[in-house]
Amino acid sequence: MSRLPSLKRKQPDSGPSSVALTDHERILYNVIRSKRDMGIWTRDLKRESNLADNVVNKSLKSLEGKKLIKEVVNIQNKGRKHYMAAEFEPSKEITGGDWYSEGILDVDFINIVKDQCLKHIFRQKVATFDGVSEWIRKSGIFKAEITQQQIEEILRALVLDNEITEVKSTGFGEFASVPIGRVCYKCTSKSGHKGEPKAGAMASVPCGVCPRISLCTPDGIISPGTCVYYEKWLDF
Amino acid sequence: MVTQNGIKFAVHLITNHFGNLVSKVCENLLKRGPLSLEKLVKFTELTKEQVKNSLLVLVQHNCVQAFTFDEGDDREGAKAITEYVALFDNIIHRLRFPKFLEIVSQELDDECVELLEGLLRDGRLTLKQMVDRASQGKENPVAMDFVQENLRKLLAVRYVERCPDPEPFVSKPVKEETTRKRGAKSAKTDVVPRQTMEQLIMEAAVLGEGIRFSLPSNTESNADGETNADGSPMIIDGTSQAESTLWRANFEEFIRRLRRKALIENVRARLDDGAAVILSAILESTKTAEKKVKMENSVPMSLDTIFTEVMKTEFGRTMTIDRVRASLIQLGCPSRMLEDSYSIDLKNVLELARNEEVESIVLKRYGKDAYRIFRLLSKAGRLLETDKIADSTFVEKKDAPKILSRLWTDNYLHMEKLALSTTKSFLLWKVNNPVLRVHVLDEMYHAALNLSLRMAFEQEKDEELLTIPKDKIVGPIQKRYKRLRNVWLLLGSSLMKLDDALMLFHDF
Structure with a gap:
């Protein structure tokens, strides 16, 4: 069946002719199908179809049994029941995108990909995007296919983590193998270890991380003399 | 920009150094902007004498500047009014005295350090006072030409300057603007014009480059005669101008020096030693061309000149011209410069x-x-x-x-x-960077105030420990003593580090 949409206004016979549907089921199926890869929330479905609750519930069960529709997790509202016609794959808005698995951000997977990219860049000293993606493709570390866009996203996140820095090649020294001006990535930390960047002057004192600093006054209830964070910090 | 916590911290420093009366006067000036003696008396509810003496202390320590302006219609016969403005930056600089001394101890000799120490401690000194100070506790009084020579060394690197005009005349439009703005209730709008006012007054007070860093001519000739003839101790007669000339530390030059250091260290951390050496060489060779502290770009130089400067350093001698060029690109210079003049974006x-x-x-x-x-x-x-x-x-x-x-x-x-x-x-x-920077700076002033207050708190808590003779410090007392020492070290070093950040956000 084509993934191309049928228009919103459906012909009464737009459903699969081989399966016999009741009138109610047909109405519901058409509404669900019209939402294509976005699916629809049961409450919206009831409103749009103008059918009684019990009728809708019964018909939905029946449609699910006939494998014409499926329930999907909507990342925006995980608690809501959401239905989609069986022939569609949930859109990114519903699933959350490539990095989501069953409605949950796959942090473990993300971290593994990040880690591998970071290790590769550290070994190479300087790596380009092409270099990283080619290495991932050849290495066969990941069973699932990782798209170019995903690698790009991972590298961007590593830059935001301040694990790697985006630099332009000077064509000199460690950049010798990269054409001048080409964007490449370097590990921020010189030892190559993952870790937090060096804390700044403010972040190294209790007040720098204090969530109550705006309430702290020299003679107030919260004051440098009574501060619990200071007590802990100065506990030699 | 002067924020609320910045004012609190400044008042705290003044209270610590000069007590409550002086700080009360200073606080009013910081919060209300420039004021006349009469108004200060009214607002502080102190006697005229107390306010006057407090102002003298603050002027002596370069924390307040007097200025004059004409009030009233010109045709009606203008009346000259004197007002006082608190110099916020100079007050906060008091925290940095150890850093200023450290710079001089690295670049000049111990005598210069001692001379600067006196100026920082006493605020303003004449040559004679400096000689008296140097002679204290010594068997033979120190010769004036000796002190003068050290002063000359400090003047040559601009770490010391002649005190500015004690009471410059400021033209009327400035005054009108501040009066209007001062009337505004909002603290936020009050903050900005005062800073501009402060700058304008200081611009009016500052002496010309020539005179600012030179010894008076009669002293000059005496000193020259001294060195040439190697002779008579008679140097300056009583009426000499040198007698009355007041000298003080030039905070601006120290801040400039600290800014250069911060620039180089930041480049070293973010890029590498090579880039740091190049930036250092560029800044060092062009430092006399720096007109203001907050220079946005380094003075343009050709690759050849940069290379010549870089070669002068030990690390620089290991670098090829290609490496220098590569580092300049890393430092943000375009790879092809017109007319080969490289300028580094210091602001960035x-x-x-x-x-x-x-x-x-x-x-x-x-x-x-x-x-x-x-x-x-x-x-x-x-x-x-x-x-x-x-x-x-x-x-x-x-x-x-x-x-x-x-x-x-x-x-x-x-x-x-x-x-x-x-x-x-x-x-x-x-x-929203401009707003956020002000907010963070304000939090930093708050944190600096807290560190300083906690130091005082710790000292007060264990005050009796400080009076115990060294040989009695044993057992549990020793443990407490060690703790206090560690606490002080940690608080003190954290405050100095935080002050680096304060300078980064406010002075650089």
Whole structure:
């Protein structure tokens, strides 16, 4: 069946002719199908179809049994029941995108990909995007296919983590193998270890991380003399 | 920009150094802007004598500047009025005296350090006072030409200057503007014009370059005669101008020096030693051409000149011209320069350092996800939508709004609501750097004040420990003593480090 949409206004016979549907089921199926890869929330479905609750519930069960529709997790509202016609794959808005698995951000997977990219860049000293993606493709570390866009996203996140820095090649020294001006990535930390960047002057004192600093006054209830964070910090 | 916590910290420093009366006068000047003696008496509810003496102390220590302006219609016969303005920056510089002394001890000899120490301690001194001071506790009085020679050394590097005009005349329009602005209730609007006022008054007070860093001519000739003839101790007669000339430390030059150091160290940390050496060589060779402290770009130089300067250093001798060129590109110079003149964007180096400081606060206070979000917004420099932010930073879609709201509540982010219909709306976020920088600086002043207050608190708590003779410090007392020492070391070094950040955000 084509993934191309049928228009919103459906012909009464737009459903699969081989399966016999009741009138109610047909109405519901058409509404669900019209939402294509976005699916629809049961409450919206009831409103749009103008059918009684019990009728809708019964018909939905029946449609699910006939494998014409499926329930999907909507990342925006995980608690809501959401239905989609069986022939569609949930859109990114519903699933959350490539990095989501069953409605949950796959942090473990993300971290593994990040880690591998970071290790590769550290070994190479300087790596380009092409270099990283080619290495991932050849290495066969990941069973699932990782798209170019995903690698790009991972590298961007590593830059935001301040694990790697985006630099332009000077064509000199460690950049010798990269054409001048080409964007490449370097590990921020010189030892190559993952870790937090060096804390700044403010972040190294209790007040720098204090969530109550705006309430702290020299003679107030919260004051440098009574501060619990200071007590802990100065506990030699 | 002077923030509320900045004023509190300045008042705290003045209280610590000069007591409550002086700090009361100073606080009124900081909070209300320039005031006349009469108004100060009214606001502080002190006697005229007390206010006058406090002002004298503050002027002596370069924390207050007097100025005159004409009040009333010109045709009616203008009346000259004297007012006083607190010099916020100079007050905060008091925290940095150890750093200034450290610079001199690295570059000049011990006698110069001693001379500067006297100037920092006493604020303003004449040559004669300097000689008296140097002679204290010594069997034979120190010769004037000896002190003069040291003064000359300090003047040559501009670490000392002649005191500015004690009471410059400021033209009327400035006054009108401040009067109008001072009437405004909002503290925020009050803050900005005072700074401009402060600058204008100081500009009017500052002496010409020639005279500012030179010894009076009669002393000059005497000194020359001295060195040539190697003879008579008679140097300056009583009426000499040198007698009355007041000298003081030139904070501006020290700040400039500290700024150069901060620039070089930041480049070293972010790039490498090579880039740091090159920047250092450029800044060192062009330091006399720096007109103001906050130079945005380094003085343009050709590659050859840079290379000649770099060669003078030990590390520089290892570098080829290609490596120098590569480092210059790393430092942000375009790879092909017109007429071969390389100029480094100093403002950008410091901007990156400021970003790092703010980001490090975000990381520690709000966690890794917030850090990534903040860096995304900071780099983007424009409004981004919640879901887009979550996607780009690998943050769970339901968690992103919570993190963003926390950052927004604490003034770290700016938020705008985009309503598409009555039911559907988007939230857009961005880092508003100018506002955020002021906020962070204010928090830093608050933190500096707290560190200083905690030091006093710790000292008070264990005061009796300090009076115990050394040989009695054993057992549990020794443990407490050690703790106090560690606490002091940690608090003191943290305050000095935080002060580096204060300079980065305010002075550089």
